[in-house]
Amino acid sequence: MTEPRHASDASAATPDVRADTSDAGLDAHLVVERGTFRLDVALRVAPGEVVALLGPNGAGKTTALRALAGLTPLTGGRLRLDGTALERTPPESRPVGVVFQDYLLFPHLTALDNVAFGPRCQGASKAEARAQAAEWLGRLGLAEHVGAKPRRLSGGQAQRVALARALATRPRLLLLDEPLAALDARTRLEVRAQLRRHLAEFEAVAVLVTHDPLDAMVLADRLVVVEDGRVVQEGAPSDIARRPRTDYIAQLVGLNLYRGEADGHAVQLDAGPSITTTEALRGPVFVAFPPSSVTLYRERPTGVSARNLWACEVAGLETHGDQIRADLTGELPLAADLTTVAAAELDLHPGAAVWAAVKATQTHAYPV
Amino acid sequence: MTFPVDKSGAAPDTLRGGPRRRRVRTGEGAGGRGVPLPLLVPALLGLAFLIVPLIALLVRAPWRSLPDLLTSAEVWQALRLSLVCATAATAVSLVIGVPLAWLLARVEFPGRGLVRALVTLPLVLPPVVGGVALLMALGRNGIVGKWLDSSFGVTLPFTTTGVVIAEAFVAMPFLVISVEGTLRAADPRYEEAAATLGASRFTAFRRVTLPLIAPGIAAGAVLAWARALGEFGATITFAGNFPGRTQTMPLAVYLALQSDPEAAIALSLVLLAVSVAVLAGLRDRWMTAG
Numbered sequence: 001m002t003e004p005r006h007a008s009d010a011s012a013a014t015p016d017v018r019a020d021t022s023d024a025g026l027d028a029h030l031v032v033e034r035g036t037f038r039l040d041v042a043l044r045v046a047p048g049e050v051v052a053l054l055g056p057n058g059a060g061k062t063t064a065l066r067a068l069a070g071l072t073p074l075t076g077g078r079l080r081l082d083g084t085a086l087e088r089t090p091p092e093s094r095p096v097g098v099v100f101q102d103y104l105l106f107p108h109l110t111a112l113d114n115v116a117f118g119p120r121c122q123g124a125s126k127a128e129a130r131a132q133a134a135e136w137l138g139r140l141g142l143a144e145h146v147g148a149k150p151r152r153l154s155g156g157q158a159q160r161v162a163l164a165r166a167l168a169t170r171p172r173l174l175l176l177d178e179p180l181a182a183l184d185a186r187t188r189l190e191v192r193a194q195l196r197r198h199l200a201e202f203e204a205v206a207v208l209v210t211h212d213p214l215d216a217m218v219l220a221d222r223l224v225v226v227e228d229g230r231v232v233q234e235g236a237p238s239d240i241a242r243r244p245r246t247d248y249i250a251q252l253v254g255l256n257l258y259r260g261e262a263d264g265h266a267v268q269l270d271a272g273p274s275i276t277t278t279e280a281l282r283g284p285v286f287v288a289f290p291p292s293s294v295t296l297y298r299e300r301p302t303g304v305s306a307r308n309l310w311a312c313e314v315a316g317l318e319t320h321g322d323q324i325r326a327d328l329t330g331e332l333p334l335a336a337d338l339t340t341v342a343a344a345e346l347d348l349h350p351g352a353a354v355w356a357a358v359k360a361t362q363t364h365a366y367p368v
Numbered sequence: 369m370t371f372p373v374d375k376s377g378a379a380p381d382t383l384r385g386g387p388r389r390r391r392v393r394t395g396e397g398a399g400g401r402g403v404p405l406p407l408l409v410p411a412l413l414g415l416a417f418l419i420v421p422l423i424a425l426l427v428r429a430p431w432r433s434l435p436d437l438l439t440s441a442e443v444w445q446a447l448r449l450s451l452v453c454a455t456a457a458t459a460v461s462l463v464i465g466v467p468l469a470w471l472l473a474r475v476e477f478p479g480r481g482l483v484r485a486l487v488t489l490p491l492v493l494p495p496v497v498g499g500v501a502l503l504m505a506l507g508r509n510g511i512v513g514k515w516l517d518s519s520f521g522v523t524l525p526f527t528t529t530g531v532v533i534a535e536a537f538v539a540m541p542f543l544v545i546s547v548e549g550t551l552r553a554a555d556p557r558y559e560e561a562a563a564t565l566g567a568s569r570f571t572a573f574r575r576v577t578l579p580l581i582a583p584g585i586a587a588g589a590v591l592a593w594a595r596a597l598g599e600f601g602a603t604i605t606f607a608g609n610f611p612g613r614t615q616t617m618p619l620a621v622y623l624a625l626q627s628d629p630e631a632a633i634a635l636s637l638v639l640l641a642v643s644v645a646v647l648a649g650l651r652d653r654w655m656t657a658g
Contacts (some may be wrong), residue, residue: 071560091563104561108579117575121566169565 023083025049026173026205030067031076032060039063039229040077043207045222047082047172050199050206052220054213056248060229061209062101065175068207070094081173081205092121094173097166101178103158105150111137111161112146118169136164140198156187163198174199176208180215192218213252217241225249243366244288255288256334259368267365273331275358276307277365284368291325293362294336297355298346308358310334314350317343324348328356422640429637430630437634445612446620447638453528453616454596457535458543461592465543466585470573472544473551474559484548491541498537499605506533506606530607531614535596542595543588550584551577587650594646598639 026045031038039060045051053061066072068079070091079086086094097118105114115133116126124132137146140160150158159179166174179195180188196219199206210216216223217237224234225246233245244250250257260269262281268274275287301309312330319325324343326336336356338346346354430437437443472484490498506513506524516522524530558580562572578585600618607614609623617639624632 069560069564071563091560092566092568094564096564098561098564100557100561104555104557106558106561106576106580117562117567118565121562121568121571165565 023080025082026068026207027078027080028068029077030064030079031074032063032067032072033075034063037063037229039067041224041226041229041231043224045205045207047204048202049222050202050208050220051222051224052216053207053209053226054216054223054249054252055211055226057211059226061211061226062177064226065098065177065207065209068173069096069098069175095169095171096173096175097169097171099159099162099166099174099176099179102182103150103162105153105158105161105165107150109149110146111142111148111150111153111157114150114161115165115168118165122169133164133168136168137161140164141194154187155183156191159183159191160194163195167202172204174202174204174206176206178210178212179208179219180210180212195219213241213249242288242364243286245286245368250288255290256294258287258332260285260287262365265360269332271332273310275332275363276360277363278361279365281365281367285365286368287363287365289358289363291335291337292323293358294334295357296326296336296338296342296346296348297357298352300355301357307360308363310356312354312356314348314352314354316350317348326354328354332356425633425636425640429633433630434634434637437631438638440631442611442620443631443635443638446615446617446635449528449531449612449615450597450617453531453535454539454593454599456532457539457596457599458589458593460532460536461540461543462585462589465540465588465592466547466578469544469547469551470577473548474556487544488541490538491545495538495599495601495603496605499534499602502534502537502602502606506530525606526608526610526614528607528613531603531616534602534606535599538599538602539592539596543585543592546588546591547581547585550581550588553584554580590646590650594643597642 025047026043028041028043030041030043033039037060041053041060041064043051043064053064055061063072067074070086070089074087081095105111106117109117112130112133115136116129119129119132120126134143134146137143140163142157142160142164145153145157145161148157150161153161159182163176163179180192183191192215199208199219208216208219210219220237222234223237223240225232225240225248227246227248233240233249235243240249241253244253244255244257247257258267258269258271258275260267260271260275262277262283262285264280264282265276265278266274267277267281267285267287269287277287310331312328312332312334314326315329316327317324318327319340320337322340323337324340326338326343326348328334328336334356338348346352348354468487472480472487477483502510503525504510506516508514508517508523508525513524516524524533554577558576559569559572562576563569567575597616598618599616600622603614603616604619609615609619611620615623617635621632621635621639624635
């Protein structure tokens with residue numbers, strides 16, 4: 001297997017692409033209309049690339065995944081995989097493998113027979129299918145568990161059996177629905193790292209769906225953020241983390257995000273006040289800064305170099321790990337992180353009046 | 369079984385017909401939730417109503433001559449015919465009833481509610497009416513039977529096959545309803561998972577759904593078998609009452625009652641024993657449900 005982590009050169013690095021490489025990979029425009037809900041998502045993924053559909057619950061991510069697998073019919077758009085139109089192909093005839101959120105391992109079959117199920121359906125003899133299944137399970141470090149029924153597997157093991165089962169059909173498109181959601185925090189860390197390794201080895205198209213930004217950023221080369229059935233932003237994880245374009249993404253990556261009109265270093269925010277930024281821009285921009293860059297004062301500070309200073313009021317406080325996240329309203333609604341000690345010293349409580357300051361160097365402005 | 373009993377004695381001083389609500393209290397420390405007499409009395413009456421006839425059957429059983437009665441050729445003939453026909457009717461119900469249950473549970477089609485109602489109809493239809501209906505359909509002059517007779521020389525009424533058909537007609541709805549319920553409770557996403565692995569709908573049914581709903585199918589089959597074993601009305605109407613050919617146990621019991629009541633009791637005991645065995649077999653599934 002190759003090491004096709006980079007989207008740009010993936011098609012060149014993939015060994016078994018067809019002669020016409022421009023067709024290789026996934027080229028989809030998924031339109032599913034159901035009642036008042038409309039999913040309209042365009043998706044192009046090169047072989048070897050891992051793309052994460054990230055979005056809040058109900059955004060249509062799972063519908064998109066089901067449409068790719070053929071489990072939910074498209075009401076419009078197109079779906080081409082390696083140059084072949086798949087819109088009318090039933091799920092059993094699509095070269096697609098799916099790892100379901102709760103794995104859906106067949107409870108009456110052993111791990112080995114679960115994985116052998118796909119090859120059997122593709123016409124392999126029982127012995128042949130089992131040999132292939134044993135190989136896949138071995139590759140995923142499950143050689144000792146071939147004879148186990150799903151209920152005797154741990155969450156992490158079940159997840160790998162589900163991955164082996166999906167890979168055993170040699171799909172050209174691998175779909176993963178919330179692959180880590182069913183795991184507890186401890187196993188999650190470990191399984192996430194393993195899954196990243198396995199996905200990196202996978203030479204065809206992989207699309208995963210998650211609402212967890214960390215899963216998305218660790219596992220995927222590129223994020224496609226879906227809100228309300230539409231793509232609101234897409235790009236490399238680092239880019240999206242630095243330059244969120246919607247409140248949802250900003251909250252996900254833990255940033256304060258504002259829209260405004262830039263005139264040099266000064267940005268007049270739609271929310272009211274203006275803010276001074278490092279970048280000098282013109283026209284409509286986003287301005288983002290992390291809650292940890294906000295400093296709070298009970299008295300109006302004197303001799304503070306921060307030129308971004310706003311009178312606010314504490315609306316709420318919540319513990320965030322070993323930090324306190326203060327939710328502020330007032331001149332500029334924002335989130336501020338501070339240590340428990342600092343919160344105690346400032347005598348913060350809901351309703352308390354505070355001054356919030358952010359250094360211009362901590363802010364980041366980018367065009368809309 | 370235990371019943372809350374008034375331990376305070378007969379309480380003759382209770383105001384009869386008085387305005388106060390009379391309650392039978394449960395034993396000491398039982399939480400003080402009494403069972404009202406207007407419920408307890410009919411409940412006990414209902415219990416007696418169901419149990420006393422069975423006890424009577426046991427009390428009046430000719431235990432001494434029982435071995436002779438049960439080993440007589442007629443009894444064995446009827447019992448064997450009953451077991452064979454009930455099993456065959458169950459097999460027929462499985463082969464065509466399980467796919468029908470799947471269709472009702474998994475495929476959306478117009479008029480599905482109506483079809484389900486039609487499938488359930490034999491459950492409430494008087495079996496004699498079922499027998500008459502079968503005659504109209506499969507009898508020598510029936511709408512299908514006429515054609516079977518002229519084209520293949522096949523006649524179904526008053527044959528052992530006719531017994532199987534009559535029993536299957538009455539028993540299959542039990543199986544269909546039971547299996548359909550199990551299918552509805554089973555997660556259809558397993559079938560989707562099978563589809564993404566390349567399984568056709570039929571393969572998914574055979575290799576995934578069927579094993580998953582096996583307990584429901586078994587329960588439905590036992591229920592259908594028990595119903596077929598006791599089938600009387602449709603059988604005697606459609607298949608008649610020929611010893612060795614169409615005379616099943618229930619028919620033999622009815623006939624014996626007119627000539628030889630002791631034999632009827634003996635035959636009834638056999639059917640009672642079979643029923644108890646069936647119930648015992650289903651114990652884990654249903655009797656613990658409460």
